Amino acid sequence: MVDLAYVIAGSEATGGAGIQADLRTFQELGAFGLGTMTCIVSFDPADDWNHRFFPVPAEIIAQQMEAATTAYELDVVKIGMLGTPATIDVVAEGLRRQPWRHVVLDPVLICKGQEPGAALDTDTALREQVLPLATVVTPNLFETKTLSGMDTIETVEQLTEAARRIQALGPRAVVAKGGVELPGDDAVDVLLDGDEVTVLATPKVGNERVAGAGCTLAAAIAAELAKGREVRDAVTRAKEFVTAGIEGRVSGKAPFTVVRQGA
Ligand code: PXL
Numbered sequence: 001m002v003d004l005a006y007v008i009a010g011s012e013a014t015g016g017a018g019i020q021a022d023l024r025t026f027q028e029l030g031a032f033g034l035g036t037m038t039c040i041v042s043f044d045p046a047d048d049w050n051h052r053f054f055p056v057p058a059e060i061i062a063q064q065m066e067a068a069t070t071a072y073e074l075d076v077v078k079i080g081m082l083g084t085p086a087t088i089d090v091v092a093e094g095l096r097r098q099p100w101r102h103v104v105l106d107p108v109l110i111c112k113g114q115e116p117g118a119a120l121d122t123d124t125a126l127r128e129q130v131l132p133l134a135t136v137v138t139p140n141l142f143e144t145k146t147l148s149g150m151d152t153i154e155t156v157e158q159l160t161e162a163a164r165r166i167q168a169l170g171p172r173a174v175v176a177k178g179g180v181e182l183p184g185d186d187a188v189d190v191l192l193d194g195d196e197v198t199v200l201a202t203p204k205v206g207n208e209r210v211a212g213a214g215c216t217l218a219a220a221i222a223a224e225l226a227k228g229r230e231v232r233d234a235v236t237r238a239k240e241f242v243t244a245g246i247e248g249r250v251s252g253k254a255p256f257t258v259v260r261q262g263a
Pocket of ligand 1: 009010011012017018019041080081108111212214215
């Protein structure tokens, strides 16, 4: 039997983040991956690598989901960048058509180059339509503040409180990621699974964000869940996988480094 892992996410044309990172992660972790593309992001080297954003039309997203879910018996899905309220509508509708053992949501709210106003719409639509369907959600510090409504998060206690507030919106488990942005020497993430709190801390690898880390973490959680692990084991293994990928990161000619899955 093959462990199938499905991703619904955007393409990022340099391959560091988005569906390219997700599929590499699935492959490295031994899951058979397939994906539905929601949008195409092409950084602009002539404009400080800002994001150019093209949404895939809603009906084409629906067609991709129809093909994938008809071809295979899928029960674990990772959701990455959706980007617009129209995309969120069509993805939520597609997800509601069948039961899922796990829906892992990386709640990507805004990408550079999108209008700030769009983040509010995206936030509302994600909160109302996709969060209630998620079993595991993996917000970074900005997304944790936005979804919990907490302006200040500087300690593990505050991160845990924010995770509780996000859990109240629907998902069984919340991985609130402090990453390099929470003060201190460690990259700290808090897993709240039901009532159980697990603090995951590893020494920070530098103080810069590495592209693709969020995508890779959520994809690794999905791959491990697809292989049958429980949530806590899947998250612990995923954090090890992303930490190794950050240590072995790739540099190219762009002014950012990128996670190397499987390093
Ligand atoms: O890392 C967030 C992210 C997710 N998905 C796509 C992206 C980005 C950031 O650039 O472009 C498609």
